Amino acid sequence: MRTSRFAAATASLALAAAACGGPHPAGPDGSVPFEITGDMPPAKGPVDAVTWSLYAEPQSLDYAYAFDYPPNTVLANVCEQLMRITPDMRLEPGLAVAVASPDPRRWVYTIRSGVRFHDGSTLTADDVVASLRRHMDPEVGSYWVSVFQNVTSIEKTGPLEVTVRLKKPDQLFNEQMGTSAGTVASAASLAERGYGTPDAGVDCTGPYAFDGWQKGQSITLRKFDGYWDRALAPKAGTIRHVFIQDPAARVNALLAGEVDGGYLLPSSGFARLRAATTGRLYFGPNTTAVNLIPTDLKGTLGDLRVRRALSMALDRPGIIKAAAAGVGTPSKAPAAIGAWGIAPEAAKGYYDRLPPLGQDLAAARKLVQEAGAAGRKIVMATSTLSPEIGVIANAVQSAGQAIGLRVELKAVAPDAYSALFADAKAREGLDLVMTTWYDSTPDPLEFYGVLQTGNFANYGGYTNPAYDALVDEANAQADPAARAATVARLQEIAVRELVWIPLYEVPHSVFVNNRITGAPTGIAQLVYPWAAALGSAG
Amino acid sequence: MTVLPLRRHRPSTPARLLGGDRLVTAALAVLAVPAVAAVCAPLIAPYAPDAVDLSATLSGAGAEHLLGADQSGRDVLSRLIHGARTGLLGPLLVVVVSTVAGTLLGVAAAWLGGAFDALLSRAMDLVFSFPALLLAILLVAVSGPGLTAPVLAMSVAYAPYVGRLARSAALQEKTRPYIQAYRVQGWSGWAICLWHLVPNIAPLVLAQSVTNFGYALMDLAALSFLGFGVQPPTADWGAMVNEGAAALLQGAMLPALAPGAAIVITVVAFGIVGEALADRVARRER
Numbered sequence: 098m099r100t101s102r103f104a105a106a107t108a109s110l111a112l113a114a115a116a117c118g119g120p121h122p123a124g125p126d127g128s129v130p131f132e133i134t135g136d137m138p139p140a141k142g143p144v145d146a147v148t149w150s151l152y153a154e155p156q157s158l159d160y161a162y163a164f165d166y167p168p169n170t171v172l173a174n175v176c177e178q179l180m181r182i183t184p185d186m187r188l189e190p191g192l193a194v195a196v197a198s199p200d201p202r203r204w205v206y207t208i209r210s211g212v213r214f215h216d217g218s219t220l221t222a223d224d225v226v227a228s229l230r231r232h233m234d235p236e237v238g239s240y241w242v243s244v245f246q247n248v249t250s251i252e253k254t255g256p257l258e259v260t261v262r263l264k265k266p267d268q269l270f271n272e273q274m275g276t277s278a279g280t281v282a283s284a285a286s287l288a289e290r291g292y293g294t295p296d297a298g299v300d301c302t303g304p305y306a307f308d309g310w311q312k313g314q315s316i317t318l319r320k321f322d323g324y325w326d327r328a329l330a331p332k333a334g335t336i337r338h339v340f341i342q343d344p345a346a347r348v349n350a351l352l353a354g355e356v357d358g359g360y361l362l363p364s365s366g367f368a369r370l371r372a373a374t375t376g377r378l379y380f381g382p383n384t385t386a387v388n389l390i391p392t393d394l395k396g397t398l399g400d401l402r403v404r405r406a407l408s409m410a411l412d413r414p415g416i417i418k419a420a421a422a423g424v425g426t427p428s429k430a431p432a433a434i435g436a437w438g439i440a441p442e443a444a445k446g447y448y449d450r451l452p453p454l455g456q457d458l459a460a461a462r463k464l465v466q467e468a469g470a471a472g473r474k475i476v477m478a479t480s481t482l483s484p485e486i487g488v489i490a491n492a493v494q495s496a497g498q499a500i501g502l503r504v505e506l507k508a509v510a511p512d513a514y515s516a517l518f519a520d521a522k523a524r525e526g527l528d529l530v531m532t533t534w535y536d537s538t539p540d541p542l543e544f545y546g547v548l549q550t551g552n553f554a555n556y557g558g559y560t561n562p563a564y565d566a567l568v569d570e571a572n573a574q575a576d577p578a579a580r581a582a583t584v585a586r587l588q589e590i591a592v593r594e595l596v597w598i599p600l601y602e603v604p605h606s607v608f609v610n611n612r613i614t615g616a617p618t619g620i621a622q623l624v625y626p627w628a629a630a631l632g633s634a635g
Numbered sequence: 636m637t638v639l640p641l642r643r644h645r646p647s648t649p650a651r652l653l654g655g656d657r658l659v660t661a662a663l664a665v666l667a668v669p670a671v672a673a674v675c676a677p678l679i680a681p682y683a684p685d686a687v688d689l690s691a692t693l694s695g696a697g698a699e700h701l702l703g704a705d706q707s708g709r710d711v712l713s714r715l716i717h718g719a720r721t722g723l724l725g726p727l728l729v730v731v732v733s734t735v736a737g738t739l740l741g742v743a744a745a746w747l748g749g750a751f752d753a754l755l756s757r758a759m760d761l762v763f764s765f766p767a768l769l770l771a772i773l774l775v776a777v778s779g780p781g782l783t784a785p786v787l788a789m790s791v792a793y794a795p796y797v798g799r800l801a802r803s804a805a806l807q808e809k810t811r812p813y814i815q816a817y818r819v820q821g822w823s824g825w826a827i828c829l830w831h832l833v834p835n836i837a838p839l840v841l842a843q844s845v846t847n848f849g850y851a852l853m854d855l856a857a858l859s860f861l862g863f864g865v866q867p868p869t870a871d872w873g874a875m876v877n878e879g880a881a882a883l884l885q886g887a888m889l890p891a892l893a894p895g896a897a898i899v900i901t902v903v904a905f906g907i908v909g910e911a912l913a914d915r916v917a918r919r920e921r
Contacts, residue, residue: 345884365884415689419706422885481862481874484706484881488692491707491868495687508866510780 129423133604134379135185140615140632143332147613147631150347150359154313154340159293160280161231161239166361169277169623171316171338174331175215176301178279179206179225180271182624184617186382186438186539188272192220192281192302196274201266201573206274208257212325214283215306222253227284229261241278243553244270266573268580269546272538276624304331304629315339318628332615332632351376351608358609360622364422365484367606376610381618383605384436384536386428387420387485389493389598392517392524394557397473403502404595406464407475409457410496417601419492420485424603429454430588431534431544431597435620438539440581447585451592454599461500471501477529482511489531489600524556531600535620542571542580545587548596559596611635662907669901673719682710684717684870693887705875705890706882715893717870722901725786725864726851732790733851734844737797742828742836744798745805756802759795767792767854775863782865785858793847800843804836838916846909849902856898872898 155168160176163169181191190196193206212220229251232239247267254260263270273279286292286300293299295310302325305318318336339356341347348366350356352373362370362378370378389407391398398404413427428434429451437444465471475497479490490506497504507527509517516523517530524530536543547554549568550561564587571583591597605620614634616627672679681701688708696703702711744755771788778784808814809832817827858864859873867874872894879890 344881348884363881363884365881368885412689415692415708419689419692419708479867481867481877484878487867487878488707491685491687491709492689494685494868506868508780511862 131380131424131604133382134618135382137377137379137609137614137616137618138634140332140613140630141635142633144334144613144631144633146335146337147333147358147628148337148339148356149628150341150350150356151338152340152344152347152359152361152363153342155316157293158299158307158310158316160228160277160282160299161237161241162293163277163280164240166623167340170360170627171318172277172280172299172301173303173622173624174305174318174336174626174628175299175303175307176277176280176282177303177626178275178277178624179281180275180279182275182537182539182621184382184619184621184625184627186384186435186441186619186621188275188438188539191275191279192225193274196271198271198575201575202263204261204263204271205254206259206261208259209325210257212302213323214286214300214302215321215323216283216286216300217323218283218285220281220283220302222255222257222259224284225259225281226251226253227287228281229259229279231287232278241273241276244273244276244278265569268572268575269538269540269542272540272543276537304329304626305336308335313340324629329626329629331629333613333628336628336631351610354610354612357613358607358616360605360607362606362608364420364424364603367422367424370608373608376608378606378608379618380424380604380606381620382435383603383620384433384438385533385605385620386431386433386436386535386602387425387489387531387533387600388431389489389600390530390532391528391557391596391598392530393528394559396528397470397475397502398528398557400468400470401594402464402468403470403473404598406461406468406470406500407493407497407502408454408595408598409461409464410500411454411598411600412456412492412496413454413601416489416492420488421601421603424606425601427454428599428602430592431599432536432541432588433602435602436536436539436541436544437581439541439577443578443581443585444541447581447588450585451589458499465501472503474503474505475528476505476507476526478509478514478517478527478531479506480509480511480514482509482514485533486514486531493529493531518554518556530556533603537624540577540580541584541588542568545584545591546572548587548591557596559594561590561594564590609634656911659908659911662904662911665900665904666908669719669723669897672716673723676717676720680710680713680716682713684714685709685868686713693882693885693890695887696889702893703887703889705879706887711875711879711889711893714870714875715872715897718872718875718894718897721782721859721865721869721871722852722856722873722897725782725789725855726848728786729789729793729851729855730844730848732786733793733847734797734840736790737794737799738801738833738836738840740794741798741801741803742805742833745802745809746824746828746832752802755798759798762791762795765792768857771854771858772861772863775858780863780866782855785855785864789851789854793851796847797840797843801836801840804839805832808832808835838912838919842909842912842916844909845905845912849905849909852905853898853902 151167153167163172178191179193181189192209194209195207197205208222231237232241233245247263247265249264250262252260283300291297295312298307304321304324306321308317308319310316316338320331320334341350344363417425434444434448477490477493480486494504494506546568548559550565567587571580574580607618613631615630615632691704691708694704700710705711740755744752770792771785774784774788855864856873859871860877865871865874875894876891882890
């Protein structure tokens with residue numbers, strides 16, 4: 098009892114002391130000033146070991162299931178793809194030294210010679226065929242299977258040549274060969290049981306080799322001396338990825354120097370990391386956009402006027418300030434402008450043509466009245482999975498109520514929130530979910546393609562024959578500029594019909610302490626061997 | 636002829652039992668605050684608990700928001716006041732259910748004795764050996780998050796505490812001469828227990844239940860903090876600590892600290908009252 102009374106007194110004192118506490122101020126548009134930095138200063142020399150933080154432990158290191166930040170951050174240094182997506186979001190040859198498309202339904206990959214796997218064996222066309230075909234095996238259940246939806250065959254057509262035949266033209270397929278869909282692992286390792294598990298690990302060709310996986314604690318990689326690309330010869334002896342789930346613990350570990358760095362940092366820690374003298378917080382190029390997805394276009398949100406009204410009622414600067422600590426910009430389209438790597442300059446023009454998404458409560462109320470939707474119910478998912486989800490759900494509820502809609506929040510368990518995007522049954526009864534969506538390739542068609550009829554990620558069941566035809570048209574255009582122009586038309590339709598309701602874009606984030614430097618700052622780190630350039634800062 | 640008293644004494648009321656102790660009076664006064672807040676929440680809260688003001692996100696204490704605002708710009712004081720409802724209702728249900736069930740089982744075991752006593756006692760031992768929070772989490776996994784499953788689990792988990800105490804007290808009481816007198820007069824066991832035995836052990840059980848109230852409040856808040864109990868956006872102290880934890884990194888302490896302090900202070904106050912009750916009952920017994 099004595100202890101409890103002391104605790105109560107201490108809590109009361111702390112409460113009083115904290116009365117003047119508060120966050121750092123944001124500007125009137127909700128954002129705080131931040132600068133996008135493409136690269137860190139290059140490393141000046143090697144380092145023995147680097148400790149890197151991940152916000153969660155990967156469930157597997159099998160590239161077929163690498164569809165999230167933690168596994169991709171590890172695998173980017175261990176496994177490589179036929180194509181390579183560079184830090185400035187360009188597509189260049191990777192394990193394929195050349196790619197050709199003799200006709201629109203065929204991709205021919207010439208495999209780089211002299212490349213060795215971590216076990217010492219040599220890369221062959223058989224390894225490529227085995228790795229790619231695996232995505233199409235229903236027993237594997239690859240998360241990347243949709244990339245192969247137009248593929249009819251994958252064959253070895255020469256000692257170092259692989260040919261992929263398609264049902265219909267698919268430009269995006271080649272770009273996806275720069276993601277986990279195009280990863281090549283040794284056929285021998287794939288045939289073994291438990292590929293990608295903590296016990297078996299993986300056998301690939303990247304600058305770092307899998308060294309060990311201490312369950313619940315860390316994954317360690319060791320430098321691969323036989324790496325083929327001398328421009329990316331690794332500078333660190335070992336990279337130890339440690340799993341720190343709690344945002345505060347992760348930020349404190351970075352500030353205290355317990356870990357050397359980490360990507361994708363919690364926005365709640367930005368202010369402290371920016372003020373740190375022990376390291377530097379960088380914001381890098383990103384393809385990520387935060388959106389609301391109407392998941393039932395036959396319900397209340399099936400009426401475009403209601404979707405428009407809800408969009409017009411949202412206080413985007415306020416949401417950015419509250420949910421992203423001010424580090425973000427209001428968006429006008431569901432795909433981030435950073436996702437237009439195939440035509441970055443043209444993308445700005447396409448983006449400028451889009452109407453602004455400002456707040457207008459009076460007009461929104463009028464739209465709701467016109468639609469006869471006053472008092473109608475919208476159910477939105479909320480969760481304690483991350484603070485942004487709750488903040489955005491609360492903001493949407495408030496906005497909806499302000500214009501005469503009845504927004505109910507349905508709590509979804511943290512573990513079940515991901516299932517909303519994988520299982521249609523999990524979305525039953527919901528009208529709206531919030532998502533943080535990133536593209537893996539530099540092609541905006543990757544996003545706008547998912548709104549095609551029947552696509553797995555077309556969660557609301559949007560269907561528009563004209564839109565579907567444009568997706569096919571874009572996917573058949575080999576010229577990036579022409580494809581981008583077609584995708585711009587898709588963007589206009591998606592924005593006009595508010596298939597997804599755009600909220601804001603955020604930069605990618607990375608913190609490194611003063612000991613190390615050299616890693617790319619952008620989201621390409623998920624597929625690019627980011628740790629290869631990481632070395633000593635002094 | 637020997638004259639036996641029909642009752643040993645009049646049942647004590649909490650007021651009589653607690654009178655005179657300043658600390659206990661202070662604890663009762665402290666407990667009156669969340670109780671009044673729970674009853675009068677819509678009247679005294681300055682804002683609706685889910686009123687969002689994004690321009691006030693994580694603002695510190697000030698004239699507009701006396702305890703600041705949380706990450707969604709909701710008034711912390713208003714949510715604290717409304718949170719008293721779930722904060723007190725849950726433990727109240729746990730205490731009522733566990734007290735009734737525990738007393739029933741404990742008195743039945745003591746009165747009937749033999750194999751029935753052994754069976755009930757072992758069953759209570761079994762429940763004792765199972766962590767209450769784990770039981771609640773298992774029930775939530777089956778029935779989904781919310782207040783019902785945690786309250787049910789906590790009621791099951793707390794019933795043996797009351798049951799064991801009630802059994803022990805009833806065993807002692809059973810040997811008293813007045814019980815024998817009622818038996819001689821032909822009263823049924825049911826009537827003796829209901830009208831005489833239970834009222835006489837009630838102060839002791841009540842003291843235990845008051846202490847249990849504080850523990851149940853803490854357990855239910857912990858479940859809400861972990862995401863298994865009351866779900867957002869409902870105002871609840873445990874859920875508020877969870878939602879406010881992310882803001883600690885941004886220098887905003889009040890969204891997590893205010894509900895945390897409310898939990899601590901309420902639990903301690905219940906502990907003081909419960910201990911005082913138990914002390915007085917023990918003194919009276921001596």
